[in-house]
Amino acid sequence: xxxxxxxxxxxxxxxxxxxxxxxxxxxxxxxxxxxxxxxxxxxxxxxxxxxxxxxxxxxxxxxxxxxxxxxxxxxxxxxxxxxxxxxxxxxxxxxxxxxxxxxxxxxxxxxxxxxxxxxxxxxxxxxxxxxxxxxxxxxxxxxxxxxxxxxxxxxxxxxxxxxxxxxxxxxxxxxxxxxxxxxxxxxxxxxxx
Amino acid sequence: xxxxxxxxxxxxxxxxxxxxxxxxxxxxxxxxxxxxxxxxxxxxxxxxxxxxxxxxxxxxxxxxxxxxxxxxxxxxxxxxxxxxxxxxxxxxxxxxxxxxxxxxxxxxxxxxxxxxxxxxxxxxxxxxxxxxxxxxxxxxxxxxxxxxxxxxxxxxxxxxxxxxxxxxxxxxxxxxxxxxxxxxxxxxxxxxxxxxxxxxxxxxxxxxxxxxxxxxxxxxxxxxxxxxxxxxxxxxxxxxxxxxxxxxxxxxxxx
Numbered sequence: 001x002x003x004x005x006x007x008x009x010x011x012x013x014x015x016x017x018x019x020x021x022x023x024x025x026x027x028x029x030x031x032x033x034x035x036x037x038x039x040x041x042x043x044x045x046x047x048x049x050x051x052x053x054x055x056x057x058x059x060x061x062x063x064x065x066x067x068x069x070x071x072x073x074x075x076x077x078x079x080x081x082x083x084x085x086x087x088x089x090x091x092x093x094x095x096x097x098x099x100x101x102x103x104x105x106x107x108x109x110x111x112x113x114x115x116x117x118x119x120x121x122x123x124x125x126x127x128x129x130x131x132x133x134x135x136x137x138x139x140x141x142x143x144x145x146x147x148x149x150x151x152x153x154x155x156x157x158x159x160x161x162x163x164x165x166x167x168x169x170x171x172x173x174x175x176x177x178x179x180x181x182x183x184x185x186x187x188x189x190x191x192x193x
Numbered sequence: 194x195x196x197x198x199x200x201x202x203x204x205x206x207x208x209x210x211x212x213x214x215x216x217x218x219x220x221x222x223x224x225x226x227x228x229x230x231x232x233x234x235x236x237x238x239x240x241x242x243x244x245x246x247x248x249x250x251x252x253x254x255x256x257x258x259x260x261x262x263x264x265x266x267x268x269x270x271x272x273x274x275x276x277x278x279x280x281x282x283x284x285x286x287x288x289x290x291x292x293x294x295x296x297x298x299x300x301x302x303x304x305x306x307x308x309x310x311x312x313x314x315x316x317x318x319x320x321x322x323x324x325x326x327x328x329x330x331x332x333x334x335x336x337x338x339x340x341x342x343x344x345x346x347x348x349x350x351x352x353x354x355x356x357x358x359x360x361x362x363x364x365x366x367x368x369x370x371x372x373x374x375x376x377x378x379x380x381x382x383x384x385x386x387x388x389x390x391x392x393x394x395x396x397x398x399x400x401x402x403x404x405x406x407x408x409x410x411x412x413x414x415x416x417x418x419x420x421x422x423x424x425x426x427x428x429x430x431x432x433x434x435x436x437x438x439x440x441x442x443x444x445x446x447x448x
Contacts, residue, residue: 020266027260028253035252036245045246053260060260063268132240150207151240157209172209176200183236 008072015063023063027056030073034080040148041084043133051087055080074159081145081163088141135185139178146171147178197226202233330379331437337372338434341395344369345427348402351414363409366402373399391429398426 007025014022034055039048059066059076066075136144145164149155155163161171197205197219205216220227344365351362373396380388401417402409409417421427 015268018266020264023264024254024257024261027257031253031256032248035248039245049256052256056256056260057263060264060268151237172204175207176203179203179233179237180199182240183233186236186239 012063012066012072015060023056023060026059026072026076030076031056033073033077037077037148037153038080038084040152041081041145042087043136047087048084051080051083054083054087058083078163081149082165085141085145085164088144131186132182135182138181138185142166143174143178143181146174147182150175151179196223197230199229199233202226202230205230206233206237333372334376334379335434335437337369337376338430338437340365341369341373341399342427342430342434345398345421345430348398348414348421349418349427351409351418363402363405366399370396370399370403387429388433391426391433394424394426395430 008029011022011025015026031052034052035048038051038055039045042048042051055076058079062079066072136147139147142164146160149160149163150157157168157172157175160175161168164171164174166174197216201210201216204210205213205220210216220230344362347362373392377389377392377396380392398417398421401413401420405413
């Protein structure tokens with residue numbers, strides 16, 4: 001990890017000195033982790049790829065503001081989380097329409113049954129994934145991101161707060177609300193199946 | 194026994210509780226909370242089942258290739274004045290400067306508002322006489338010196354043969370004697386040696402003049418005239434009297 005930090009800082013110095021290609025090393029090193037969190041937040045491969053590219057573009061433009069004492073991986077990760085939230089916000093209208101439909105327990109049962117009816121959904125893990133994704137759509141973007149960072153990315157409350165640009169206490173309560181809602185929805189969806 | 198609520202259970206599940214000991218002990222003792230916690234664990238473990246689409250080892254290179262055309266040759270060189278930290282610092286500094294200025298101005302206003310009160314209070318206990326009192330003393334003294342001068346002039350030109358004139362001089366001397374003693378006390382308090390000396394000489398002369406129950410005889414008159422001349426008393430009284438109009442009542446030495 002320390003070696004990686006040293007490599008990152010050397011690359012950053014090179015980029016700031018005018019060596020544009022040195023940024024390629026940073027992109028190669030952190031693309032996977034950014035795609036992972038972007039996919040988890042957006043729930044969509046195409047969106048996740050766009051988020052990764054957008055995050056690295058933003059990072060490049062803002063590289064002069066990057067504090068050398070910080071960890072580049074953490075810094076670009078936070079940018080990616082913001083980009084993912086922006087992406088969710090841009091499709092807010094569609095999401096809210098879908099969420100409104102899913103608030104109807106009858107429709108929820110039908111939708112889950114439909115998604116589980118295909119041959120690719122017969123495996124239990126796939127079914128759980130479908131249930132989870134359906135339940136996740138009922139969360140606000142902040143709740144969804146906070147839950148993903150806490151539950152799937154193992155980030156502590158302070159890191160979540162920094163990534164989302166909110167107070168630590170607000171981040172903690174966003175996680176509580178997300179877990180509460182997800183459990184309620186999953187219970188409903190299980191009954192529906 | 195106080196049960197753990199859902200927030201506490203979630204906090205404990207993620208290891209965010211500062212001291213997990215109490216929650217663990219409670220869960221070991223309370224079947225109800227233990228059941229809730231087990232259900233929470235089951236639900237949250239189900240939520241771990243998301244698969245991330247695989248991106249090969251060359252994914253980073255692909256990302257780099259896709260963004261390279263969009264990158265400027267060099268990252269934005271952020272000017273110092275554009276930094277949010279600098280602006281925040283400037284805003285804080287300006288705020289503090291305004292606060293200090295307002296506090297300073299308010300303090301000055303408060304002092305001005307209080308000034309009349311503080312000026313009156315210390316003047317009240319001062320032992321010095323007020324201007325009005327000093328003015329009265331000066332008038333009394335001036336009047337006394339004026340009457341004394343007239344008496345001394347009459348005494349200087351008095352003739353032992355004119356007895357009708359001598360009795361009024363004696364009576365006037367008796368009247369002036371009491372006034373002279375009051376003025377002497379004032380002169381002592383005002384620490385004016387010249388005035389004290391003159392009034393003391395005047396006191397002796399007035400005493401000698403007043404202590405003549407049967408009127409002034411020629412010998413007594415001559416002695417008083419001689420005494421007055423020897424001490425230059427008339428001259429001294431005239432000098433003091435001439436100074437009286439110009440003497441400043443505010444100056445304690447004026448008395």
